[in-house]
Amino acid sequence: MNLLNLVLVLPLAGFLLTMILPKNNASLIRLFSLVLSLAIFVLSLGLTSPFFQSGNGNWFVTDVPWIQSPEIRYHVGVDGLSIWLVILSTLLTPISILVSWKHIDKRVKEFHAFMLLLEFGLIGVFVAWDLFLFYVFWEVCLVPMYFLIGVWGHERRIYAAVKFFLYTMAGSVLMLAAMIYLYNKANTFDYTNLVDLIQRGRLSFTGLEQMLLFLAFFLAFAIKVPLFPLHTWLPDAHVEAPTAGSIMLAAVMLKMGTYSIVRFCLPLFPQAARECAPWIVILALIGIVYGALVALVQPNMKKLVAYSSVSHLGFVILGTFSFNQAGLDGAVYQMLNHGISTGALFMLVGFMYERTHTLEIKDYGGVSTPAPWLSTVFLITTLASIGLPTLNNFIGEFLVLQGSAYVSITWTAIAALGVILSACYMLWLYQRAFMGETNEHLKGHMHDINPRELAAAIPLLILMVWMGTYTKTFLPSISAANARILEQSKAGIEMKVDAQNNKTARLNQSAPTGDQPNVR
């Protein structure tokens, strides 16, 4: 059993073990799941080691038959695209458990069991190399999240949970149908086999066939992202979900959609993806501006952050469908960034909710006087979220915008409006909630961040600075994986794509070139 299998199986084992722990010993359950998830996180760090030696390739691969007929294989592995998303999942699970330490006091056992099951599903989604296995993990994620919202959520939790469930199911049913069609045609669910067949021209589709398959997959993923106008489940799910649910949902679950688009839509259906790209980009651009404008006028903090996610994830889609290295790298980097900064925002909003039991912005005001450190952490997270250079989001946004600029400066200009607007809604939120005279009924409730909460926040703060200043840790492996996917996404595409992407390269030939800038 290699390290990846261990990292994958431990949350499942934890899920089963938690179920047999005594129901009334809440502290034991909390401690057990925290220690276990921390151990999983530490183990998962071991998965990164090959990527520092060579950014390329699939690692920790296991490929054994699972079901004979239809042939479904247990085929898992990590590459530069998935490794950091796995780490993101294993990092945010213990953080979410820590955040829920006091907040969750009913059905403690089930809560923690679901958190671990969710972790299992998320890791599985990112490491599955078999389409059917991927689908199983995809659905596994759905169940615990449904219950996290539906059981531990706020007043309208059932509505939100059902909305979340139906939206997602609607998409995944189509995806399943497309997968089965694909299987009937290629006689394999194996991702690497499929890509290989397509690359070598052994498997080809008619234009219509490919378009329908692409759309079936894409729709399932786009709902998850969520891409405008499929986003309305998100604000409800976030507002009603408990803090841990919001964190996992925003930080990791939305990335299932964006990750899968890059992983599956681009290499499997390259022509259709490129044909649809302009339309998808238009939706992404609308989402960027629309999400930001709607976020601006939200009276509820969680809704504000939720709509800001619609805006931020528009950048990921824009970068992906720019079909060039910078755009795709930026998109993947932005997946991680959004996970960290928006995860942190939901966490901090959760801290504030625990103190005051309100999410309405107007109920706050002047929080920085009684809670200066909480305000400082919130401010840093805000700055990360609005793309301040030296913090993480800047790198992603810069690369996405640069990538889109190679295709169309108009796209870039529209998307950059989202950058202006992000400052508007986040700073306005910060001003109304944290600055000014302290709101009367906050007095006595609004104590500063405590050591447990700080312990949950600090890893995210460190990552914001780390990812913003030292991209060498993350970017080379991401770049290598993306280069391969870009190569695959050119199958059957004529050379005109190359010509467009290499516009810069040609211009460079006249100017002095060189990989290393400046004198050393």
Add this chain to the structure above:
Amino acid sequence: MNDQQLWLIPALPLAGFLINGLFGKKFPNILVSIIAVASVLGSFAWVLKTLGALGDLEHAHVEHYLTWIQSGPVNIGVDLAVDRLTAVMLLVVTGIGSLIHIYAVGYMSHEGGYYRFFAYLNLFMFFMLTLVMGANFLLLFVGWEGVGLCSYLLIGFYILKKSAGDAAKKAFVVNRVGDFGFSLAMFLIMVQFGSLDFQKVFEAVKPLPVDQTPGILTAIALLLFVGAAGKSAQVPLYVWLPDAMEGPTPVSALIHAATMVTAGVYMTARAAVIFQHSPLAMDVVATVGLITAVMAATIGLTQYDIKKVFAYSTVSQLGYMFIACGVGAFSAGIYHVVTHAFFKALLFLGAGSVIHALSGEQDLRHMGGLAKKIPITFAVLACAWVAIAGVPPFAGFFSKDEILLAAHHHAPWMYWVGVITAGMTAFYVSRAMFMCFFGSYRGHHHPHESPFVMWGPLAVLAVLSLAGGWYFKVPHYLEPVFPVAEGHHDETLVYISVAAGVIGIGLAALMYLIKPGLPDTISGALGPIYKLVYNKYFVDEVYDATIVNPMVAGSRGVLWRIFDAGIIDGIVNGTAVVARTVGGGLRLLQSGNIRSYAAWVTLGCVVVLLALGVMSGGVK
């Protein structure tokens, strides 16, 4: 060549920020001040040492530290560089920065949040130094956004005041509009030249013939200027700077007068090669500079808040600097950056000293006769006064002279508008001085002179304001970077501009010393025009009515309530009515029994597998 340890220059203030920011709350004030001041003085010392070691700096000295971003064709290094332009900026930033840090030790001694103030101020120094030393556009942009952040934090320093919060947010958002242009310019540069390194980009631009420059260079130059106009408060993006005076006065002096707001001028001068390739962009720069200079000066004539007068003065003087850039006299623009840093920092710090003496009073109408009560402050402010009014041979005279001559060479009408503005400048500063220091005292406080820690730095700045223009021959020093513009030194033109300054002072003396009733008579006679100017041309109100309010109302009324909640969710909920019945059923499954959940999960998988088996032709 990695031998000058340039990184130490920004790193020292950064260390000061980290120490004070993390632990300053527990430190006594004296320790906080020592850390803050020492870090900036250390940086200043390292600048001097470095410049000494680098000698004449005919060519830029570049140090590469690490690759920041590497993705496909995008390669951005953390590279710092020093050339003569940067050297000038470094001296101004660390020199004036040190003085203002020392001054602030006295000024802020009674304020809460002492450590926070100095932490932010140090952080500002870090970003400002990154801005002037960055060897590529993106690193410049890092500093650019960073100083904007510090400006935001320091304008909003008095967190309990709503007006401070509003002003801070306004500054950040308006600057973001400028940054929008700047970043688009960067993306275009990257697409066009494949690099953001100054050396590579400018070397690629230089050989292009000016008369057949592709339009893309004009686009780049104009977009860069949008950024510059945001940071350096030019029409139509100047509206944040007057409001920025909500911040503590040392901040107004350091950030909103001497250094940060000149970053736009620095950036334009840095990208001079690009601008020179676009005559259209150059005309836009000069024209916008001219409009800003005149418009802000007229507003300055009518304001009563001493800091607001100086704030509009800053906007106007920044306009002057852009006139210089626009007519191709980049070195004159930087010259004015330097002299302006001397006398405007002094004006603000002196105003701070007055405000300090009057326990927070800022209204000129409640001052008067302070010359005898706070003589040192008066003496140093008088030095700034003659410097900004363009009286020879003081600092402002030299740089303003250079700009006006260059403007005349480019287009005589620009010279004349500049001369009129110079007259207005002399008038409003004299007006402020007369209302503040002459006549009889009209307030209720008991004025007290500031301590040495405050007037010490003022004295240094006073000397610089008097002699700095004559002593530092900036244009000459910058010749390797910006070849001197041709044109002869016309004595008549100099006399005319000096005369304009003297007339301005004389008029102010007439109106505010000799015939004190005159201003009211004139403003009464001008009626609506006076009102228009006094209310700053209602620009803020127009922006609110045409941009801010429609955006908020539209987002709330149309996008959110109608489109999002109404149309999209209406469709979804239509489906959900059906779903709710299902949801009711699902609720029964929620038994709380974990084994039953697990059973459902397993069952679900089995069903899917079976379905699959059936569809693919049955289990063999």
